[in-house]
Amino acid sequence: MSLARSVAAFLLLLALQGCSGVQSALDPSGTEAERIDTLTWLLIVFSTTVFLAVGLITAAALRGGGRWRARLANERLVIGGGVVFPIVALTLLLGYGFYLMGPGSPAAARADGQLRIEVVGERWWWRVTYVDETGRRVESANEIRLPVGRPVQVELTSADVIHSFWIPRLAGKLDMIPGRTNRLTLQVAEAGISRGQCAEYCGGPHAFMSFFAIAMPEDQFTAWLDREAGDARNPSGEDQVAGQALFLSSGCVACHRVRGTEAQGTIGPDLTHVGSRHSLAAATLENDPDAFVRWIRDGQHVKPENLMPPYEIFTDGELRQLAAYLDQLR
Amino acid sequence: MKEPAKEAPTVSAILFLLAGPILWAGHLLLVYGVQSVTCVVGSGSVAPSALIRTLVVLVTLGAILLLCLALFFPGRLAHMLRYQTPDRDNHVFSVRVERLLILLSLPAVIWSGAAAFLLDACGLSR
Ligand SMILES: [Cu+2]
Numbered sequence: 253m254s255l256a257r258s259v260a261a262f263l264l265l266l267a268l269q270g271c272s273g274v275q276s277a278l279d280p281s282g283t284e285a286e287r288i289d290t291l292t293w294l295l296i297v298f299s300t301t302v303f304l305a306v307g308l309i310t311a312a313a314l315r316g317g318g319r320w321r322a323r324l325a326n327e328r329l330v331i332g333g334g335v336v337f338p339i340v341a342l343t344l345l346l347g348y349g350f351y352l353m354g355p356g357s358p359a360a361a362r363a364d365g366q367l368r369i370e371v372v373g374e375r376w377w378w379r380v381t382y383v384d385e386t387g388r389r390v391e392s393a394n395e396i397r398l399p400v401g402r403p404v405q406v407e408l409t410s411a412d413v414i415h416s417f418w419i420p421r422l423a424g425k426l427d428m429i430p431g432r433t434n435r436l437t438l439q440v441a442e443a444g445i446s447r448g449q450c451a452e453y454c455g456g457p458h459a460f461m462s463f464f465a466i467a468m469p470e471d472q473f474t475a476w477l478d479r480e481a482g483d484a485r486n487p488s489g490e491d492q493v494a495g496q497a498l499f500l501s502s503g504c505v506a507c508h509r510v511r512g513t514e515a516q517g518t519i520g521p522d523l524t525h526v527g528s529r530h531s532l533a534a535a536t537l538e539n540d541p542d543a544f545v546r547w548i549r550d551g552q553h554v555k556p557e558n559l560m561p562p563y564e565i566f567t568d569g570e571l572r573q574l575a576a577y578l579d580q581l582r
Numbered sequence: 583m584k585e586p587a588k589e590a591p592t593v594s595a596i597l598f599l600l601a602g603p604i605l606w607a608g609h610l611l612l613v614y615g616v617q618s619v620t621c622v623v624g625s626g627s628v629a630p631s632a633l634i635r636t637l638v639v640l641v642t643l644g645a646i647l648l649l650c651l652a653l654f655f656p657g658r659l660a661h662m663l664r665y666q667t668p669d670r671d672n673h674v675f676s677v678r679v680e681r682l683l684i685l686l687s688l689p690a691v692i693w694s695g696a697a698a699f700l701l702d703a704c705g706l707s708r
Contacts, residue, residue, distance in 0.1 A: 331682070334682060334686070335682055335685055338686065339689050342690075342693075346693055350700045353701055354701055
């Protein structure tokens with residue numbers, strides 16, 4: 253295979269790779285994303301057809317000779333293709349648009365009185381609060397869990413600059429604007445994991461402001477939410493106890509909350525159940541003890557300019573103890 | 583060869599031929615302008631949706647009236663725009679193009695006006 257051919261094949265593979273996976277709008281798993289996907293393909297096929305037809309007509313007019321030209325200059329073709337066709341086609345499309353955006357539309361179906369999730373964009377992470385049917389508020393961060401098949405209302409706002417909330421597999425993107433609440437209804441079709449990304453440049457580590465959305469069957473979700481609502485687990489092993497002591501005495505508590513302990517800071521993400529999350533630091537790192545160590549010591553290299561100060565005061569042993577403590581917060 | 587002075591100015595030709603799409607674009611601009619400005623300024627106090635509907639209806643009726651005038655009296659419009667074509671074939675052709683484009687613009691204007699009644703006036707701006 254020549255070099256050009258292999259490069260082309262490689263690029264094609266890359267492009268195909270982009271069509272599936274946890275963060276692809278072309279691999280929808282939510283009601284709204286499915287609608288967007290249908291509309292996208294409809295428009296692509298329709299526009300391609302029109303484009304090809306116009307191209308053919310142009311080619312026939314240029315190269316086809318007198319007979320073709322006479323045929324193309326036919327009044328019926330001009331009026332049919334130039335007036336009737338666009339009116340019919342665009343009317344249908346507009347009707348579909350009105351259906352999607354109008355009061356009777358699926359998107360307008362509010363999930364009133366049901367589960368609500370408030371998401372606040374922060375530089376550069378997500379504050380997530382679940383408000384269930386009974387009004388119970390459960391605070392978490394950097395991850396969203398959703399029950400399969402049930403519409404959930406997501407309320408979006410920002411604490412600082414404009415961010416944008418986008419889970420391509422579940423729905424279109426919606427801006428998070430300070431002083432304003434934008435609403436989005438998410439309904440997931442099947443259990444599984446999707447990735448979301450801040451979609452509005454918000455400063456330095458904007459690219460590292462992501463999260464995972466995890467859809468789970470109804471019963472599992474309810475059980476999970478009950479666990480998430482509870483206080484943090486008490487550390488048991490020696491390392492874990494030492495880690496908690498370090499956590500409580502090293503200033504972490506000024507910014508982080510671990511419910512059930514003295515740590516009641518609210519500047520940074522809630523860490524009550526941080527060990528059970530799918531990722532760390534807004535989907536920047538995996539979630540395991542090594543990642544905790546890296547984050548605490550090298551956070552400014554892992555995610556430059558993020559708003560947690562770096563801690564170079566700890567020895568390796570102390571870092572391991574801290575990581576052991578944080579990791580068991582499940 | 584034709585005398586250049588007898589040719590109609592290009593601007594006139596464009597304005598005449600594209601009268602429909604130009605009115606359509608103007609209508610769209612007004613409808614969206616009115617909607618956005620009213621939504622931002624009138625926060626609930628003036629019942630913006632009633633106000634917006636009234637304004638959109640007025641703008642749309644105005645645009646339809648102008649489009650119909652241009653459709654039924656192309657001669658007047660051509661005169662107003664100083665679009666004189668001594669060549670008879672040329673004249674017939676221009677008028678037909680103008681009319682076809684107006685026929686295309688009329689439903690467009692009516693549809694974008696209808697949106698005011700089919701959609702929540704300020705709900706979707708975000
Ligand atoms: Cu951002």
